[in-house]
Amino acid sequence: MRIGLDIDGVICDFNHGYVKELIRANGYVIPPRVKSWDIKNDPDTWDYAVPYGFSHEVNEEVWKDISNSYSGGYFWRQLPSLLSRDDRKRLNNIMDDHDVYFVSKRPLSMHGATIEWMQEYFPHPHLTVLLSNKKGLIASGLQLQAFFDDKPKNLEDILRACGTTCACFLIDQPWNRDFNHPYITRISSIFAGLEELDRIVI
Numbered sequence: 001m002r003i004g005l006d007i008d009g010v011i012c013d014f015n016h017g018y019v020k021e022l023i024r025a026n027g028y029v030i031p032p033r034v035k036s037w038d039i040k041n042d043p044d045t046w047d048y049a050v051p052y053g054f055s056h057e058v059n060e061e062v063w064k065d066i067s068n069s070y071s072g073g074y075f076w077r078q079l080p081s082l083l084s085r086d087d088r089k090r091l092n093n094i095m096d097d098h099d100v101y102f103v104s105k106r107p108l109s110m111h112g113a114t115i116e117w118m119q120e121y122f123p124h125p126h127l128t129v130l131l132s133n134k135k136g137l138i139a140s141g142l143q144l145q146a147f148f149d150d151k152p153k154n155l156e157d158i159l160r161a162c163g164t165t166c167a168c169f170l171i172d173q174p175w176n177r178d179f180n181h182p183y184i185t186r187i188s189s190i191f192a193g194l195e196e197l198d199r200i201v202i
């Protein structure tokens, strides 16, 4: 089976590092709402910097920093994994039996840092990592049969490009809970999605 996986919000905990960077860019002044911010459960919007008291300027400054090939590498390399050690092992085993492609919209300048991070957490000899904002075209070109993402818009792009030939799975996260789509399946984990796919295919 050919499977596509997003990186941030699926296997990598982007929020963890991003919030730290927002606080740094804000001159280490923590807006009152952030003090009670439960990063794992609280963000409920894609523009979450602003509702929590950071300005658009601070948000933009952080994006500029983390997209810069000199200053951004450290940020992407030190992000924690969202998967437990056992689940990472499980995913590595899946890569032995299936074609797994990691597809992320991260800036291209972060390709090296992304590969280093991937090799640390997924030391598999055949690792394919693609950085592109054309997830629909990539899924269609690679004839992916399943794609896992935490961002509804990415899955809508894939659905438009592939129709129902690619099963679209939305990894359940606090920031995508207001989204529902008849052809996009919300699931708790990659493994739950693969089990569901097994049931449909066999």
Ligand SMILES: [Mg+2]
Pocket (backbone or CB within 6 Å): 006, 007, 008, 009, 010, 149, 150, 151
């Ligand atoms: Mg994502």
